[in-house]
Amino acid sequence: MKLTTRSEYALLALVYLARNQxxxxxxxxxxxxxxxxxxxxxxxxxxxxxxxxxxLRSTKGQHGGYALAKDPSEITxxxxxxxxxxxLAPTESVSENFYESTPIEKEKKLTRVFKDIRDYVSQxxxxxxxxxxxx
Amino acid sequence: MKLTTRSEYALLALVYLARNQxxxxxxxxxxxxxxxxxxxxxxxxxxxxxxxxxxLRSTKGQHGGYALAKDPSEITxxxxxxxxxxxLAPTESVSENFYESTPIEKEKKLTRVFKDIRDYVSQxxxxxxxxxxxx
DNA sequence: TTCGGATATTTCCTATCGGAAGTATAGTGT
DNA sequence: ACACTATACTTCCGATAGGAAATATCCGAA
Numbered sequence: 422m423k424l425t426t427r428s429e430y431a432l433l434a435l436v437y438l439a440r441n442q443x444x445x446x447x448x449x450x451x452x453x454x455x456x457x458x459x460x461x462x463x464x465x466x467x468x469x470x471x472x473x474x475x476x477l478r479s480t481k482g483q484h485g486g487y488a489l490a491k492d493p494s495e496i497t498x499x500x501x502x503x504x505x506x507x508x509l510a511p512t513e514s515v516s517e518n519f520y521e522s523t524p525i526e527k528e529k530k531l532t533r534v535f536k537d538i539r540d541y542v543s544q545x546x547x548x549x550x551x552x553x554x555x556x
Numbered sequence: 557m558k559l560t561t562r563s564e565y566a567l568l569a570l571v572y573l574a575r576n577q578x579x580x581x582x583x584x585x586x587x588x589x590x591x592x593x594x595x596x597x598x599x600x601x602x603x604x605x606x607x608x609x610x611x612l613r614s615t616k617g618q619h620g621g622y623a624l625a626k627d628p629s630e631i632t633x634x635x636x637x638x639x640x641x642x643x644l645a646p647t648e649s650v651s652e653n654f655y656e657s658t659p660i661e662k663e664k665k666l667t668r669v670f671k672d673i674r675d676y677v678s679q680x681x682x683x684x685x686x687x688x689x690x691x
Numbered sequence: 692t693t694c695g696g697a698t699a700t701t702t703c704c705t706a707t708c709g710g711a712a713g714t715a716t717a718g719t720g721t
Numbered sequence: 722a723c724a725c726t727a728t729a730c731t732t733c734c735g736a737t738a739g740g741a742a743a744t745a746t747c748c749g750a751a
Contacts, residue, residue, distance in 0.1 A: 426735070449701065462737050469703065473642040475654050481702040482744025490654075507608040519610050561705070584731065597707050604733070616732045617714025694751090703742075712733075719726075 422542060427505040431467045432551075433457045435476065435501065439493040439555040447479065447486035467505070474504055493552035502546060509546060510539045517543075557677060562640040566602045567686075568592045570611065570636065574628040574690040582614070582621035602640070609639055628687035637681060644681060645674045652678075 434453050441448060450468060454461035468487055471477045478490040489496075499509060510516035514523040515535045525531050569588050576583060585603060589596035603622055606612045613625045624631075634644060645651035649658040650670045660666050 425733095447701095451701085460736060463735065465702080466736090472702095473640070475642070478656070479702065480744070481700085481742070483700045484745065485701045485743085487702090505608070507610070521613070560703095582731095586731085595706060598705065600732080601706090607732095614732065615714075616712070616730085617716095618730050619715065620713085620731045622732090692751100694749105696748090696750105698745100698747075700745080701743085704740090706738080708735105708737080710734090713731085715728100715730080717726100717728075719724105721723090721725105 422502070422509045422511055423506060424502065425506050427467060428502045430457075430459045430464060431471060431501055431505055432498065432554075433459065434464060434468065435471070435489070435493075435496060435551050436555050438477075438487065438489050439551050442489055447484065447488050449486040452486070470504065471501075474500075476501070493555055494550050496551045497547055498549050498551075498554075499543065499546035509543050511535055511542075515539045557637070557644045557646055558641060559637065560641050562602060563637045565592075565594045565599060566606060566636055566640055567633065567689075568594065569599060569603065570606070570624070570628075570631060570686050571690050573612075573622065573624050574686050577624060582619060582623050584621040587621070605639065606636075609635075611636070628690055629685050631686045632682055633684045633686075633689075634678065634681035644678050646670055646677075650674045 434457065437453050437457055438448060450461055450465050453459070454464050468477060468479075472479055472487070472490075475490055476496055477487045479485065479487045503509065508516050508519050510519070512523050512525065512535060513519060513521040514526045515532060516539070525535065569592065572588050572592055573583060585596055585600050588594065589599050603612060603614075607614055607622070607625075610625055611631055612622045614620070614622045638644065643651050643654050645654070647658050647660065647670060648654060648656040649661045650667060651674070660670065
């Protein structure tokens with residue numbers, strides 16, 4: 422799992438929205454970008470992807486912007502990272518869902534180590550939600 | 557369902573890869589872009605998204621490029637369109653998975669029409685695969 | 692007042708840039 | 722013949738440009 426800045430920015434934006442969600446209020450990219458220090462045009466792409474994946478809803482125009490489409494407790498870190506960075510496993514030969522052969526497979530003990538890591542990482546990311554990190 | 561050129565380009569690229577798969581090992585963005593008339597730098601973004609979603613695999617460097625990660629018969633049009641354009645339903649109030657209230661709901665007969673459309677579209681896109689359209 | 696149009700605002704979409712990182716091949720010196 | 726280096730190639734990543742589409746607000750005319 423290689424955490425790109427894409428994922429980091431996306432998580433930051435979601436946390437910001439979770440913290441500042443008011444009833445039916447939308448928050449603009451500009452506001453989030455300024456608050457979290459994210460290049461606004463880059464963030465725009467990430468927000469659109471998050472919207473397509475149904476984590477966010479939006480409206481255009483004045484007073485437009487983005488809001489969470491579900492409760493912060495229903496958005497896991499795993500989902501977000503998978504969306505932007507692909508698989509969670511450190512290498513494909515230990516991936517549960519997307520197995521492919523890689524060199525380390527020749528050493529079973531080595532493979533075991535990375536499987537343990539995969540299990541820990543995925544369990545941790547799967548059970549931690551935006552709600553857990555917003556306070 | 558608003559079919560953007562993103563989705564169209566992505567489908568074109570997948571069909572091209574399906575047609576030319578065992579011939580060459582990996583096929584470059586440049587080759588696909590030229591063959592299908594797609595702006596190469598734009599296609600690059602789409603290919604990366606398709607890779608992250610595990611429809612493609614890739615290698616870098618000389619003789620590098622992209623190849624299908626699964627059989628063409630296992631890639632439905634629905635999956636690809638959802639990835640790039642979000643929900644399939646023509647409007648959210650008739651969406652099975654992502655319901656949200658919209659104005660037409662007030663007229664039940666109207667709603668019925670769009671639900672019928674949704675059913676037909678999703679059934680059609682869900683059961684048509686890249687393999688079906690590659691010949 | 693009330694309607695309609697102009698204006699401002701913000702998402703949404705297509706497209707491109709520049710460079711880092713990884714991979715294969717060619718060339719060079721011993 | 723072999724090791725090492727340079728080079729060419731291609732994905733991968735962060736970032737930005739420009740304009741269309743949608744929405745809210747403001748202002749002037751009747």
